[in-house]
Amino acid sequence: MKRLMLCAVTASAIFTAATAAERQYTLTLTPQEDSHVISRMIYGQFAEHLGACIYEGIWVGEDSDIPNTNGYRNDALEALRELAVPVLRWPGGCFADDYHWRDGIGARDTRPTLINNNWGGTKEDNSFGTHEFFNLCEMLGIEPYLSVNVGSGTVAEAAEWIEYITAPNGPRADERAANGRKEPWKLKYVGIGNESWGCGGEMRPEYYSDVYRRYNVYMRNQPGNRLYRIASGASDYNFNWTETLMKQIEPHRMDGISLHYYTVSDWGHKGSATDFTDDVYYTTVGKALEIEPVIEHHREILDKYDPQGKVGLLVDEWGTWFDEEPGSTPGHLLQQNTMRDAIVAALTLNIFNRQADRVRMANIAQLANVLQTMWITDGDKLFTTPTYHVFRMYRPHMDARYIPVMLETEFIRDANGRDVPTLSATASQASDGSATITLVNPTLDIREQIDIPLPDGIPSRIASAHILTAPDARSKNTFESPDAVKTEQFKDAKIKSGKLNLTIPPLSIVSVTLSND
Numbered sequence: 001m002k003r004l005m006l007c008a009v010t011a012s013a014i015f016t017a018a019t020a021a022e023r024q025y026t027l028t029l030t031p032q033e034d035s036h037v038i039s040r041m042i043y044g045q046f047a048e049h050l051g052a053c054i055y056e057g058i059w060v061g062e063d064s065d066i067p068n069t070n071g072y073r074n075d076a077l078e079a080l081r082e083l084a085v086p087v088l089r090w091p092g093g094c095f096a097d098d099y100h101w102r103d104g105i106g107a108r109d110t111r112p113t114l115i116n117n118n119w120g121g122t123k124e125d126n127s128f129g130t131h132e133f134f135n136l137c138e139m140l141g142i143e144p145y146l147s148v149n150v151g152s153g154t155v156a157e158a159a160e161w162i163e164y165i166t167a168p169n170g171p172r173a174d175e176r177a178a179n180g181r182k183e184p185w186k187l188k189y190v191g192i193g194n195e196s197w198g199c200g201g202e203m204r205p206e207y208y209s210d211v212y213r214r215y216n217v218y219m220r221n222q223p224g225n226r227l228y229r230i231a232s233g234a235s236d237y238n239f240n241w242t243e244t245l246m247k248q249i250e251p252h253r254m255d256g257i258s259l260h261y262y263t264v265s266d267w268g269h270k271g272s273a274t275d276f277t278d279d280v281y282y283t284t285v286g287k288a289l290e291i292e293p294v295i296e297h298h299r300e301i302l303d304k305y306d307p308q309g310k311v312g313l314l315v316d317e318w319g320t321w322f323d324e325e326p327g328s329t330p331g332h333l334l335q336q337n338t339m340r341d342a343i344v345a346a347l348t349l350n351i352f353n354r355q356a357d358r359v360r361m362a363n364i365a366q367l368a369n370v371l372q373t374m375w376i377t378d379g380d381k382l383f384t385t386p387t388y389h390v391f392r393m394y395r396p397h398m399d400a401r402y403i404p405v406m407l408e409t410e411f412i413r414d415a416n417g418r419d420v421p422t423l424s425a426t427a428s429q430a431s432d433g434s435a436t437i438t439l440v441n442p443t444l445d446i447r448e449q450i451d452i453p454l455p456d457g458i459p460s461r462i463a464s465a466h467i468l469t470a471p472d473a474r475s476k477n478t479f480e481s482p483d484a485v486k487t488e489q490f491k492d493a494k495i496k497s498g499k500l501n502l503t504i505p506p507l508s509i510v511s512v513t514l515s516n517d
């Protein structure tokens with residue numbers, strides 16, 4: 001019996017994928033004035049002191065031969081600008097609970113060189129610290145998201161860090177000024193610990209809740225700077241962690257609670273980033289899609305303790321996690337990125353758009369050279385990944401009003417019994433009236449024709465249309481072929497009799513923006 005099958009939603013018909021090379025669907029847009037706005041923060045990034053993410057991936061130092069501006073590599077700055085990155089989480093991850101911020105301030109040649117105990121025992125020279133992070137964010141208009149050390153730090157250390165960054169005057173402000181920065185920086189998002197159930201201190205949820213409450217008291221708002229406080233949340237299916245925190249911290253002491261969810265190839269098995277079978281392609285996509293029921297279950301718990309919806313669910317680590325690149329430094333989590341990663345990213349972003357009334361931030365792991373990365377570097381060379389192109393394509397959804405969509409799709413059952421829909425869609429309308437519809441065809445061999453009747457209030461002129469596709473799920477960019485997978489103009493979109501009609505190939509992401517001008 002074939003393990004891959006295509007079955008109608010109603011389960012009335014079952015086809016093998018090979019017998020169904022072309023399908024036709026209708027997508028219904030149902031704009032609602034009171035539907036949620038998709039916060040741009042769900043298109044956030046995460047940069048940890050891990051492998052070559054910060055060092056080489058972003059920061060090369062002012063004396064480097066690699067073209068840079070104030071120590072930040074120019075090609076990375078350009079990519080950050082292209083993505084319009086809204087928020088950047090730093091310095092970890094597991095690293096955050098080992099990080100003592102005073103090691104990363106003052107003249108660089110006086111900063112201590114330490115060992116990164118979490119990630120490969122690599123040297124950490126602390127040349128990228130508080131000033132380097134906040135100046136980068138300020139230069140690019142990115143919201144900084146700081147993760148403070150709870151696991152091995154002290155309450156006083158965390159409180160002083162917040163003061164050093166945000167106080168307009170006082171001893172910590174004087175210290176900051178002596179280090180070259182008179183004005184305080186703006187800081188909104190603060191995570192109180194990271195994975196406190198694991199690398200962040202192996203705490204029990206009851207204990208962590210009390211620890212959180214203590215940190216929360218002393219991490220003070222400064223004049224003109226109100227902190228958005230984020231509790232270190234659960235991973236995957238640890239619903240008890242969320243329940244205990246909601247009950248014992250209580251919603252009035254937090255603005256957000258985090259959630260981590262990583263996509264591996266198969267049950268508990270990471271697998272190769274580039275060398276996988278078609279079956280494994282579908283099990284990876286199936287695992288990625290399971291983030292939605294996981295989010296829904298955590299949401300139900302939030303609803304129980306916070307029916308007003310004050311507390312945001314922040315998916316501040318997500319993405320694919322495969323085996324490290326063969327030959328790379330162990331513990332640096334360098335992984336290649338293929339069209340499979342692009343499909344995972346797009347399907348996940350569609351889910352975040354849908355859930356964005358409670359999911360108020362998300363941060364893909366990680367920005368450079370680590371896990372589901374936006375770019376990979378080698379010395380002065382840099383190429384962007386298929387996932388980078390997805391984030392570029394989704395920019396029109398940032399801060400746009402979500403348009404609910406209805407779609408009767410079919411499913412491919414993966415080898416683990418999860419159902420992968422043959423089509424996924426998301427839509428939103430920006431404040432200027434333009435509407436963007438993004439479709440994902442995750443199948444390996446089905447061409448799809450989609451009819452989208454355009455309701456009142458949705459413009460009927462195609463302003464732009466793009467596609468990201470590749471001949472194979474294993475297709476990737478490399479230093480030799482940096483543009484093997486990249487967005488192209490999409491030609492198979494037309495408007496006829498009040499309908500947008502698209503024909504999209506297998507393994508593709510298509511985005512169409514409609515406008516009146």
Ligand code: AHR
Pocket residue numbers: 048092093094095194195317365366371
């Ligand atoms: O992103 C890599 C690691 O994954 C992070 O440091 C940690 O929080 C998670 O376990």
